[in-house]
Amino acid sequence: MAKFTLVCDKYHISQVEIIRSVIVKQTRGIYMFNKVMLPCLFLISSIALGKIKGEEVAVLTAPPEVPPPISRSHNTKVIVKLEVIEKKMKISDGVDYTFWTFGGTVPGSFIRIKEGDLVEFSLRNNPSSKMPHNIDLHAVTGPGGGASASFTLPGHESVFSFKALNSGLYVYHCATAPVGMHIANGLYGLIFVEPKDGLPKVDREFYVMQGDFYTKGKYGKQGYQPFDMEKAIDEKPTYVVFNGSTNSMTGDKSLKAKVGETIRLFVGNGGPNLVSSFHVIGEIFDKVYVEGGTGTINKNVQTTLVPAGGSAIVDFKLEAQGNLVIVDHSIFRTFNKGSLGLIKVDGDSEKDVFSGKMADNVYLPEGGAIQKINEKEVVTKASNIEDQFKLGKNVYSQNCAACHQPDGKGVKGAFPPLAKSDYLNKDVKGAISAVKNGLSGELKVNGEIYNGVMPSLGLSDADIANVLTYIYGSWGNSKKIVKESDVKAVPIKKQNGGEH
Numbered sequence: 001m002a003k004f005t006l007v008c009d010k011y012h013i014s015q016v017e018i019i020r021s022v023i024v025k026q027t028r029g030i031y032m033f034n035k036v037m038l039p040c041l042f043l044i045s046s047i048a049l050g051k052i053k054g055e056e057v058a059v060l061t062a063p064p065e066v067p068p069p070i071s072r073s074h075n076t077k078v079i080v081k082l083e084v085i086e087k088k089m090k091i092s093d094g095v096d097y098t099f100w101t102f103g104g105t106v107p108g109s110f111i112r113i114k115e116g117d118l119v120e121f122s123l124r125n126n127p128s129s130k131m132p133h134n135i136d137l138h139a140v141t142g143p144g145g146g147a148s149a150s151f152t153l154p155g156h157e158s159v160f161s162f163k164a165l166n167s168g169l170y171v172y173h174c175a176t177a178p179v180g181m182h183i184a185n186g187l188y189g190l191i192f193v194e195p196k197d198g199l200p201k202v203d204r205e206f207y208v209m210q211g212d213f214y215t216k217g218k219y220g221k222q223g224y225q226p227f228d229m230e231k232a233i234d235e236k237p238t239y240v241v242f243n244g245s246t247n248s249m250t251g252d253k254s255l256k257a258k259v260g261e262t263i264r265l266f267v268g269n270g271g272p273n274l275v276s277s278f279h280v281i282g283e284i285f286d287k288v289y290v291e292g293g294t295g296t297i298n299k300n301v302q303t304t305l306v307p308a309g310g311s312a313i314v315d316f317k318l319e320a321q322g323n324l325v326i327v328d329h330s331i332f333r334t335f336n337k338g339s340l341g342l343i344k345v346d347g348d349s350e351k352d353v354f355s356g357k358m359a360d361n362v363y364l365p366e367g368g369a370i371q372k373i374n375e376k377e378v379v380t381k382a383s384n385i386e387d388q389f390k391l392g393k394n395v396y397s398q399n400c401a402a403c404h405q406p407d408g409k410g411v412k413g414a415f416p417p418l419a420k421s422d423y424l425n426k427d428v429k430g431a432i433s434a435v436k437n438g439l440s441g442e443l444k445v446n447g448e449i450y451n452g453v454m455p456s457l458g459l460s461d462a463d464i465a466n467v468l469t470y471i472y473g474s475w476g477n478s479k480k481i482v483k484e485s486d487v488k489a490v491p492i493k494k495q496n497g498g499e500h
Helices: 002-010 015-022 035-049 179-184 231-235 332-337 386-397 422-426 430-439 461-472 484-489
Strands: 025-027 031-032 052-057 075-092 097-100 111-114 120-126 159-164 166-173 188-194 204-213 239-242 253-257 262-271 276-283 286-290 297-301 303-308 309-317 322-328 339-348 439-445 448-452
Touching: 002 448, 025 332, 031 439, 075 239, 188 204, 188 262, 239 332, 239 339, 262 276, 276 309, 297 303, 322 332, 322 422, 339 484, 386 461, 422 430, 422 439, 422 461, 430 439, 430 461, 430 484, 461 484
Parallel strands: 052 075, 075 120, 111 188, 204 262, 253 339
Antiparallel strands: 025 031, 075 097, 120 159, 166 188, 204 239, 262 309, 276 303, 276 322, 286 297, 286 309, 322 339, 439 448
């Protein structure tokens, strides 16, 4: 009762007035409340639902990092501040895209609060933005998840509050019309409402969120690629990626852990369209918190579905050393559209768990994809040999490295080497034809016999010239410079073996 009196005093409202306001008029089944009383009543309900002590500013982290578990035992007022920033960033090697972001990253900043916390949410829209934005937090119980309360013009700030009533891992996203376009440009992230007693302790936690992107150009086409509304409506993404780009969790950016550790992945799917078949090659999920909830836990799961606008929490212990590959097991998305990441596990494998050899960096995007906002796509063209070499390296990493390996050494018995290749260095026209038309049948390279199929990659003449110039200039090859005119001079072979 004392707290009730304090709240009333704060808003200069008598207890009698509050009691009167709670006696409502019923009109057509709708209760009409005095709007003046809502702030007071909200605070009173907050007190009734749980004691709020003090306040703190939320720790926000960019992917793949996660804020530390909450150690306090009480609920508090948590201040969350997010800024919408529209910015050009890399979506793939040599490919730029204009992302719309929460906090400057895709996905947006990871938010961690506690069940029962009172959240004061501030959304700022950077003055450089071209569009109004808002936020729909699936953790919010209330109309639009906060969307109408947070509608924010460029250069403005909106503030609203909500009570975190339910524990779980929730998606947040922009819900300004056209909603699909705002999500498709990267405006999504995760908010974790930690249960009152927390989750079981693990050694490491990571933030992984899938999204599908729709560009005017095909996969890997160099330069600037704008958003394509028609492809988005048809649900035919150019890229399907984790954490905003094809290389967000590979190479130096790979997730790192050690044998014997238990790791937790907070997995989200921003969509806007595709359902993810989330899988880690070489691991079994010990626990899956189904659909991001904290009530139902499945054990010993190989692949878990994560719907667009949904989530999952997966825990697993690391028993073997090597590279674990994170994929969407709708597998063409991984090897042809970019949904790939790595967990590099150091240490000695536990006894008898795994005895075979694990090769590094076998799984890389193979490239290729099928293909309007009225922006012009900008294609990067080589103006000198240095540019040609750089562009060729990008084409190689996206289309060739999965088979022939990043160092050009190939895989013995399967994919012939390009490094110090006698086959390439003796016949430039044959090399052009192989890339342009594909190659099948028996082939002898550096004294070894290979018998397989290399499909035509569907590259432009410029891309073929660039990638071959890169290959010839690398790994001890002849340093031959291949021009676009050289590629044009090699005929395209018809399916029946003829030429045109």
